[in-house]
Amino acid sequence: MALPSYATTGEKIWHYTYLTICSLIFLFLIAPILIVIPLSFNIEPYFTFTKKMLSLDPTGYSMRWYDLLLTFGMIAPDAPRDASWWADAWENAKWINAAKNSIIIGFFSTVIATTLGTIAALGLSRPEMPFRRVIMATLISPMIVPIIIVATGLFFFYxxxxxxxxxxxxxxxxxxxxxxxIPFVIITVTATLVGFDHSLSRAAASLGAGPTRTFFKIQMPLILPGVISGALFAFVTSFDEVVVVLFVGGLDEQTIPRQMWNGIREQISPAILSVATILVVISVLLLATVELLRRRSERLRGVTPR
Structure with missing residues (x-):
C-alpha cells in the first residue's frame, strides 16, 4: 500500500524499514527453493554450483537428472526409445512407480478425507451440535500432534x-x-460455512426439499470452493508425506517422498533435486488454484477480494 502524501518522516522510515524486513524474510524462506531449481540442471553430480554454472556456460547445464528419473531401475535404459522402451520405463523405472503409487494413494486418501471432512464440517457448523469444541479439537488433532507419534500409533494399531x-x-x-x-478439509470447509446463510436451507426445506436435495442443490454449490481447497490440501499432505509411509507402508508401496528418502540414505544423487523441482512446480500450481478458489468463494459470498 502506498504511503499517503501527508505521511511524516518517521512514518516513511518505518514504512520502508517494514518493506525491507518483509523482503528479507521472504528471501530467507524462498532461498532454498531458488537454489534447488538451478542445481537440478547441473551437468555434474554435485550439489554445488560449478564454475560453468556461475558463468552461465550452457555446457554446465543438462537435463540428465530429469532423464534419470525415467531410466533408473529400467531393464534396458539404453535401448532405442520406442514403444517397448516406454513400456519398460512404465513397468520398471523406480521413480515412475513411486509417482504412480503417490498418485493412487493421494487420490483415494483425498476422496476419503474430503468426504468425511465435509460431513464433519457440516455437523460442526450447526449451533445445536453438542460438544462442538471438544469434537473439533479431536478431529484436528492429527494436524497438531507430532507426526512421529501419529505414525507410531497407526503402526501398533495396524x-x-x-x-x-x-x-x-x-x-x-x-x-x-x-x-x-481430514483436519485440512474440516478447517477450510468450516471457514467457508462461516458466511453461509442457513435461511436458504430452511427455505428449501419449507418448499419440500429433503436434506439430500437441499445439500446438493443449495449448500454444495456455495461451499464447493472450500471443499475443493480442502481436497487440494489433503492431496498435497498425502503427496508430500514420508514418515507415516516409512512406518505403515509395505515394500511395494514406495511413494515419491519415500523414494527420495531412500535415495538420500543409500546414494545421494542430483536426481533428488529434479524431483524436488517438479514437486515445487506442482505445489505452486496447487496454491494458485487454491487462491483462485478463495477469490471465487468471496465473490459468491458478496465479499470483494483484496
Whole structure:
C-alpha cells in the first residue's frame, strides 16, 4: 500500500524499514527453493554450483537428472526409445512407480478425507451440535500432534488388527493419509460455512426439499470452493508425506517422498533435486488454484477480494 502524501518522516522510515524486513524474510524462506531449481540442471553430480554454472556456460547445464528419473531401475535404459522402451520405463523405472503409487494413494486418501471432512464440517457448523469444541479439537488433532507419534500409533494399531492380511493394496497408507488430510478439509470447509446463510436451507426445506436435495442443490454449490481447497490440501499432505509411509507402508508401496528418502540414505544423487523441482512446480500450481478458489468463494459470498 502506498504511503499517503501527508505521511511524516518517521512514518516513511518505518514504512520502508517494514518493506525491507518483509523482503528479507521472504528471501530467507524462498532461498532454498531458488537454489534447488538451478542445481537440478547441473551437468555434474554435485550439489554445488560449478564454475560453468556461475558463468552461465550452457555446457554446465543438462537435463540428465530429469532423464534419470525415467531410466533408473529400467531393464534396458539404453535401448532405442520406442514403444517397448516406454513400456519398460512404465513397468520398471523406480521413480515412475513411486509417482504412480503417490498418485493412487493421494487420490483415494483425498476422496476419503474430503468426504468425511465435509460431513464433519457440516455437523460442526450447526449451533445445536453438542460438544462442538471438544469434537473439533479431536478431529484436528492429527494436524497438531507430532507426526512421529501419529505414525507410531497407526503402526501398533495396524499390527493389532493385521491390516496387512486383508489383501487390499495401499489400504493402510490410504487410511493413514486420509487421517492426516481430514483436519485440512474440516478447517477450510468450516471457514467457508462461516458466511453461509442457513435461511436458504430452511427455505428449501419449507418448499419440500429433503436434506439430500437441499445439500446438493443449495449448500454444495456455495461451499464447493472450500471443499475443493480442502481436497487440494489433503492431496498435497498425502503427496508430500514420508514418515507415516516409512512406518505403515509395505515394500511395494514406495511413494515419491519415500523414494527420495531412500535415495538420500543409500546414494545421494542430483536426481533428488529434479524431483524436488517438479514437486515445487506442482505445489505452486496447487496454491494458485487454491487462491483462485478463495477469490471465487468471496465473490459468491458478496465479499470483494483484496
Amino acid at each position: 499390527s493389532k488388527i493385521s491390516i496387512q492380511d486383508w489383501g487390499i493394496p495401499y489400504l493402510g497408507v490410504v487410511l493413514a493419509h486420509a487421517t492426516l488430510g
